[in-house]
Amino acid sequence: MSSSIKLQSCLMLSLVIATATYVQAENWPGWRGPQRTGVTTDTGVPTTWSSTGNVLWKTSLPGTGISNPVVWQDRVFITAAEGRDQSELHVLCLDRDSGRIRWHQRLWGTAPTVFYYPKSGLASPSPLTDGERLWVFFGTGDVFCFDLDGGLLWQRALADEYGPFENRFAAASSPLLFQDTVILQCDHYGASYVIAIDGNTGANRWKSDRPEAWLSWSSPQLTQVDDRFELVLSGSEKLDGYNPVTGQRLWTVRGLVRECVPTPVLGAGLVFVVSGPNGAHLAVKPGGSGDVTETHVVWRNDRGTSFVPSPIVVGERYYLVDDKGIASCLSTSDGKLLWRKRLTGKFTASPVAADGKLFFTNESGSTLVLDAAADEYRELACNELGEDVYSSPAISQRRMFLRTTKHVVCIGTK
Amino acid sequence: MKRSDELRTFFRSWAILLTVVSAVHAADKPSSTDDPAVAEQLAVIARVGPLGAGSSEARIARDALARRGPEILPALLVAMDTRNVVAVNWYRTLFEEIVSRESAQESIQQTRAFLLEYARDARRTSRPRCLALALIERNEPGFTATWIADRLGDPEFGYEAVAHALAAGEQALRDKNTVLAKSEFRKAFEYARDGNQVSQAAAKLKTLGESVDAVKHLGLVVDWWLVGPFEAPEKTGFALVFEPEQRVDLAATHSGKDGKSIGWIRHHASDKLGQLNLIDAVATTREAVAYAYAEIEVPQAQSVQVRCGADDNCTIWLNGRKVFGREQWLNGTRFDRFITPITLSAGKNTFLVKICQGPQHRDPEVPNPWSLQLRLCNAEGRGIVFRPISPNPDDERAQ
Known part of the structure; x- marks a missing residue:
């Protein structure tokens, strides 16, 4: 091999590595990551860690919250709430490499409520960013928009504008970004609605009332059928598809039970929804119009559903762990059970996946790493962090960001 | 400059000044600064409102004010004394930015007297009072712990x-x-x-x-007459009207769930916070309705609050007139969950309360409580003095 060919090969190899590194260094811009499914193309996340091993940094947080950390390039965003009525709201930006607090905004919630779940407080919804702006939503019904340096751009006090959030555990739905609009699902005892807000100005693009909706803490999902985008909302007792441009309801699937928390996930051209405590898993073909219960439900499985954790789809497998720790793996095509296993501990966090691995973190901060390529249950590692975890992890740039009840912990290799 | 131009400039200046003054006045927050530029920028922020209105102007004003020092903190705190919580958060980001500067610490100390007076002033809105106190605490760790002891009865502290x-x-x-x-x-x-x-x-x-006596202290109603369960399939109970809503007759019997004959029973809620457990007192059931009835006597007519929580839903009639109703299945009985102003008549007053019981979750292990907690108090939450009456169904046809 001539030296010029060697040089060319080296350059090509460098380019491939650089490109691969660039492609794999994915951000985690909101609830459940880049596609809101818990799955990222990022690679190189450690498989093993402990309370000290592979911990790059650990930063203390004020108050409480179960919003997941959001990562954009060199910044990590997180929210928290504290105080007797949880009206003291916090938005923090941490440095990705050191955990140093870059900025910390303290705000007041418009409609503080004493009716929140102690585990989560009023900081359940995860932040959302497009790399230029950061949107945060709290259980008080307040939406704030910041630039990435922490400068306030606008605030909406939805509880003042449309009535207080009357909700057993406070609003928990995470915002969704569709083009330049921020979409919020506001289901509660009072007048429920879904609202699309101009991400730049805070003005309404549209608002659709949901008079039949009731308690729900689920976050909206976005899917596409041919050239039509569909906004998918899991509410108590039904799943709805909306036009995200106009807010017009397109279709409805009945058959869910009351009080939905999990966010629908996507895979194999289907929407997978989990229906409340001891409800059912449904695989639904999006599209259609009107009541599509009889025509668009591809399969239904009545066993092993969770109340809080959302499911995850990797390849042709659908995984879910229920609140008590029973993990199930179903076939995405027909909902048949592939395996079921009792895991250790209780679960609030939703699983995430990267690099062919699944990460299930229980409430004691123990993360089970499973082989996502295996047909059967195959455990790769079990990592003890030593702190309670109720928040779902974020994965970005070869690192995992775990919010414990006290800290944000960055796991990675130096 | 021509005379007409001078006049135009004069009137324009007055118009700007009036706009600023009216905006500040509308927000119910006189500025304590003598600097008109600060007052104008605070007034711009005061105009933020629903739907994100006024945000871009507020950002410009905020950034201009952020270049100032701790001398504007008193004006900021005064501006924060408003019910416009969106504006308050704009002010707060500014406040926090100024106080976080190292160079500001000495100047902040010079505003201590103002901060303390502000924190003491219970007429002001709560949150900026906390902020003023927190700022003193920041410079004098441990101050709050001793100061707070004297704030008994303060609405915020x-x-x-x-x-x-x-x-x-x-x-x-x-x-x-x-x-x-x-x-x-x-x-x-x-x-x-x-x-x-x-x-x-x-x-x-x-x-x-x-x-x-915690029950008396809080004004809890604990002596009830109860009747139920009435048949209310699925979640129809809130809307269905049963006989007690038309007429309370404590001697009457009614057709209850499964066709059983039901009558009024006396019940004393012995829970330390007066919570009435209808499963114990009436029946273990689902998809049903029960009514609780009480009579009290007060020496004179008075405006009070009825504070209640019930599982499920809650509807209240005072002296035969509906004063509260909320359909919230699974809402849980929580202390002071709902607060409604009412006016009691001198002498006898009657309360009829409807409490629904929803369907059992498909998982039989999911609890399905059925309960009520109701108290009468003043606006500060102190229980009012009343005398419970025990009507005798044999000689009194109530209401």
């Missing part, structure tokens, strides 16, 4: 003051000073408006041999 008294009582117990402990727990009980704090103080006094 009262809860913390009671907590302080409870903690002082505990410390006195550890020091074996029972006289002081009793005094602190008595004080805590007297000023407590929160159910847990009342219970805690009462329990402590009981261990010290002193009996207090």
